Amino acid sequence: MDYADMLLLRFGEFILKGKNRSRFEKTVLRHVKEMVKPYPNVKLTREFGRIYVELNGEPAGELTEALVKVFGIASISPVKVSRPEFGDILAASRTFLHLIAPAAGTSFKVSARRVWKGFPYGSIEMNKLIATPLLQGYPGLLVDVKSPDLELKIEIREGHTLIFCENIAGVGGFPLGTNGKAMLLLSGGIDSPVAGWSSMRRGLEVECVHFYSYPYTSELARQKVVDLTRILSRYAGVIKLHLVPFTEVQTSFTGIGQDNLIITLMRRAMLRIATALAEKEGALALITGDSLGQVASQTLPSMNVIGRATALPLLRPLVMMDKSEIVELSKTIGTYDLSILPYEDCCTLFVPKSPTTNPNLRIVDKIEATLPGYQALLDTAVAGTETVLITPYGNEKPEDLVPAQAGLQEEWF
Numbered sequence: 438m439d440y441a442d443m444l445l446l447r448f449g450e451f452i453l454k455g456k457n458r459s460r461f462e463k464t465v466l467r468h469v470k471e472m473v474k475p476y477p478n479v480k481l482t483r484e485f486g487r488i489y490v491e492l493n494g495e496p497a498g499e500l501t502e503a504l505v506k507v508f509g510i511a512s513i514s515p516v517k518v519s520r521p522e523f524g525d526i527l528a529a530s531r532t533f534l535h536l537i538a539p540a541a542g543t544s545f546k547v548s549a550r551r552v553w554k555g556f557p558y559g560s561i562e563m564n565k566l567i568a569t570p571l572l573q574g575y576p577g578l579l580v581d582v583k584s585p586d587l588e589l590k591i592e593i594r595e596g597h598t599l600i601f602c603e604n605i606a607g608v609g610g611f612p613l614g615t616n617g618k619a620m621l622l623l624s625g626g627i628d629s630p631v632a633g634w635s636s637m638r639r640g641l642e643v644e645c646v647h648f649y650s651y652p653y654t655s656e657l658a659r660q661k662v663v664d665l666t667r668i669l670s671r672y673a674g675v676i677k678l679h680l681v682p683f684t685e686v687q688t689s690f691t692g693i694g695q696d697n698l699i700i701t702l703m704r705r706a707m708l709r710i711a712t713a714l715a716e717k718e719g720a721l722a723l724i725t726g727d728s729l730g731q732v733a734s735q736t737l738p739s740m741n742v743i744g745r746a747t748a749l750p751l752l753r754p755l756v757m758m759d760k761s762e763i764v765e766l767s768k769t770i771g772t773y774d775l776s777i778l779p780y781e782d783c784c785t786l787f788v789p790k791s792p793t794t795n796p797n798l799r800i801v802d803k804i805e806a807t808l809p810g811y812q813a814l815l816d817t818a819v820a821g822t823e824t825v826l827i828t829p830y831g832n833e834k835p836e837d838l839v840p841a842q843a844g845l846q847e848e849w850f
Contacts, residue, residue, distance in 0.1 A: 440536040441497035441515035444490035449511035449609035464612035465509040471674045506672045510607035517600045541577030546585040553595040611640030618642040619722040620715045625661045628726030630772040635754040646711045648683035658780040671829040680823045686814045697793045705746035712747045713819045722750040733792035742796045
C-alpha cells in the first residue's frame with residue numbers, strides 16, 4: 438500500500454435513495470473529515486458516488502484502517518496517480534507493478550476505462566497498449582481475461598489517471614445519523630455492543646446508557662463499559678455515554694418475595710429510565726441486545742412484558758441471530774476481547790436461581806404500583822446520571838466536541 442498517492446472511497450447502498458442521495462453523501466463526507474483530522478496534509482474531494490482522499494505523504498495504511506469503519510463507505514481502493522498522458526500512464530503502471538511485486542505465475546489483466554473522451558485511445562485499445570509492455574517487462578505474469586489473480590484497473594480522467602488493483606471492503610450501510618437517534622442499553626457483555634454497531638450501520642446515531650450498582654459493581658466494570666464505548670466511537674467519532682446509578686432502584690426489588698421476577702422488574706426499570714433520558718436527548722427509540730430465547734428475560738413472553746414499560750420503539754437488531762453469529766460479529770468489530778473480561782455488571786449480580794420465563798403483566802404492574810417511592814427512585818436515577826463524551830483514542834479536546842445535555846454532569850474521556 439506504500440505505492441498509494443490517493444484513496445478512492447466508494448459509497449454504499451444509500452446511493453439508491455434518489456433525492457436523499459446528496460444529503461447522505463454530504464453526511465459521509467463530514468464523517469470522513471472528522472476521521473482524517475489527525476492527518477493535516479490530506480485533501481478531500483467529493484464526486485458523484487465517490488470521495489477522493491489525496492494523501493500528500495500521509496500513511497495510506499493508517500488512513501485506510503480508519504476509513505473502512507466509516508458507515509456508508511462500501512469499499513476503498515489505494516490508488517497510484519499519473520497524468521492523463523499515455524507515456525505517464527505506462528510508466529506509472531510499471532512502477533505500480535514493481536511496488537506490488539506480483540509473484541511469478543500470477544494471472545493478470547488490464548482493465549482500462551476512458552472517462553475523459555479527449556484521450557486519444559479508447560478503453561479496449563488501452564488494454565492492449567498497456568498490457569503488452571507490462572507482460573514483456575514481467576515475464577512471470579500470465580494472461581487471464583476472465584478471472585485473473587491481479588486486475589490492473591486504469592481510469593483515465595481529464596485531470597489525472599487512477600491506477601489501482603485492490604478493493605478493500607468497508608462496513609457499508611447508511612451514513613451515521615441519517616436515520617435518527619436512539620439510546621442503546623449497553624451492558625458489559627457481548628451482545629449489546631454488537632447491537633449498537635448494527636444500529637449505527639443502519640444510519641442511527643447512538644447514545645449509550647449503562648446502569649451501574651456501586652458498591653456491588655467495581656470501577657473496573659465501569660471502565661470496561663467506557664472502553665467498549667470507545668471501540669464503538671471508532672465507527673462514530675464521538676459517542677455520549679450516560680452512566681446511571683442503579684443501586685437504589687435495584688435493591689428496592691429485593692425482599693418483596695418476588696425473586697423470580699427481579700430480572701423482569703430490573704429490565705422494565707431500565708427501559709423507563711432510558712426513555713426519560715431519550716426524551717431529554719431527542720432520541721426516538723431504544724436499542725437492546727436481546728436475542729430471542731437466549732436467556733430467561735429474552736423469551737417472547739418476557740420481552741413482551743418488559744417492552745411494555747416504554748412507549749418508544751424498542752429495536753432489537755440481534756433478535757433472530759444465533760449466539761455464534763453474534764460472537765463472530767463482535768470479533769469483527771473489535772469488542773469481543775473486552776466483552777469477555779470477568780467484571781460483573783448489575784444484571785449478572787442479581788440473577789435469581791429460577792427467573793421466570795413467562796411473567797404475568799398484571800402481577801408485574803401491581804408490584805410496581807405498590808412499591809414504595811418507585812417513581813421517585815427512577816427520577817433520582819435519571820437526575821444522578823453522569824454523561825461522558827467518548828472519543829476513539831481518548832485525546833479529545835472539549836472545544837472540538839458537542840457539549841452534553843444541559844443539566845447533566847459532564848466529563849471527557
